[in-house]
Amino acid sequence: xxxxxxxxxKRFLAECPHIISCQDQLxxxxxELENGYFLDLFYNETLGKYSYTLIKQNQRVMGWxxxxxxxxxxxxxxxxxxxxxxxxxxxxxxxxxxDIGTVIHVVNAMFTDRS
Numbered sequence: 001x002x003x004x005x006x007x008x009x010k011r012f013l014a015e016c017p018h019i020i021s022c023q024d025q026l027x028x029x030x031x032e033l034e035n036g037y038f039l040d041l042f043y044n045e046t047l048g049k050y051s052y053t054l055i056k057q058n059q060r061v062m063g064w065x066x067x068x069x070x071x072x073x074x075x076x077x078x079x080x081x082x083x084x085x086x087x088x089x090x091x092x093x094x095x096x097x098x099d100i101g102t103v104i105h106v107v108n109a110m111f112t113d114r115s
Contacts, residue, residue: 003045004043004045004095004096004097005029005041005043005045005096007096007097008041008043008096008097008099008100009022009029009031009041009100011097011100011101011104012031012039012041012100012103012104013031015104015108016031016033016104016107016108017108018033018034018037018107018108018111019031019032019033020032020033020034027042028040028041028042028051029041029042033107033111034111035056035111036056036057037054037055037056037061038054038055038056039052039053039054039055039103039107040052040053040055041096043096048066048094049065049066049067050064050065050066050092050094050096050099051063051064051065051066051067052064052065052099052100052103053065054107054110060081061083062080062081062082062083062106063080063081064078064079064080064081064090064092064099064102064103065078065079065081066078066079066092066094070087073087073088073089074089075089075090075091078090078091078092078093078094080092
């Protein structure tokens with residue numbers, strides 16, 4: 001697993017109180033969260049590819065990635081799949097150490113909003 005992703009996961013574990021378990025699944029890390037949510041974290045340092053996806057009942061709830069589609073967005077290829085199904089520009093830049101702060105903030109806010 002890429003060192004940058006390991007550091008990002010350590011930060012997520014320290015700053016997100018909603019984690020139940022953490023599983024290394026070879027190509028990604030899966031964090032089991034409260035209320036049946038999972039967060040899959042993928043990063044390939046060699047290719048610069050990443051995906052951080054919140055899942056519930058085997059469906060994406062929201063997520064960030066840099067797959068080369070949605071070229072009309074201002075921060076292409078970086079984009080965010082919102083809870084309402086829209087795809088929006090993302091402020092992530094492909095460095096998990098820096099980007100994980102945004103993911104932590106959004107996930108923690110989602111749980112706070114639902115309580």
